[in-house]
Amino acid sequence: MxxxxxxxxxxxxxxxxxxxIPELKTLVDSKRAIAICPEVLGGLPVPREEAQIADASGKDVLAGNAKVITRTGRDVTDNFIRGALHAKEKALREKVDLAILKARSPSCGKGNIYDGTFSGRLRNGNGLFAELLMKEGIKVLTEEEYIKKEGEDIA
Ligand code: SF4
Incomplete structure (x- = not known):
């Protein structure tokens, strides 16, 4: 995981x-899950300027048809692509079959991501890393879906 x-x-x-999220931190601390940050793997620092995919999806960026741009207009597309590919390789090496990824992020988001206007608006699509994992057949849930599912299992 x-x-x-x-x-x-x-x-x-x-x-x-x-x-x-306490449940997810426990999984990492107990080594039942690995923790991966594609943006850091792509060479970006912490903290870093906020970046979004400009009116497109992670799939479009990976196909070379869209860019990831910071709030002040810096192009960080190469970092995002490199990081997502590196993170995917790690996931495949570790034989991951389930990924719980941060909702709405341009790297980790699944289903909905920010639309590139930095206004909080969303559009359909996956972040780059989520897109690559799903293409490999790895099941992806957002943390919101995971928590909801856990609640249902317990109920
Ligand atoms: S959402 Fe993904 S890319 Fe962003 S900080 Fe978390 S792990 Fe890193």
Missing amino acids: LVSACLGGVDCYYKGGNRA
């Missing part, structure tokens, strides 16, 4: 710090 590193308690979130 794999989790977005920020959800597992690793200080890799773009603003600095993490977005830990």
Whole structure:
């Protein structure tokens, strides 16, 4: 199992710090899940400037048809692609079959991602890393879907 590193308690979130969810941090701490941050693997620092895919999806970026741009207009597409590919290789090496990824992120988001306007608006699509994992047949859930599912299992 794999989790977005920020959800597992690793200080890799773009603003600095993490977005830990206790259940997911426990899985990482007990080595039942590996924590991966594709953006850090792509060479980006912590903290780093917020970046979004400009009016397109991770699939479009991977196909060379769209770019990842920071709030001040810097093109970080190469970092995002390199990081997502590196992270996917790690996931395949570890034989991951389930990934819990941070909702709405341009790397980790599944189903909905920010639309590139930095206004909080969403559009359909997956982040680059989520797209690559799903293409490999790895099941991807957002942390919101995972928590909801756990709640249903317990109920
Ligand atoms: S790239 Fe993914 S793991 Fe890294 S900080 Fe963003 S959401 Fe978290």
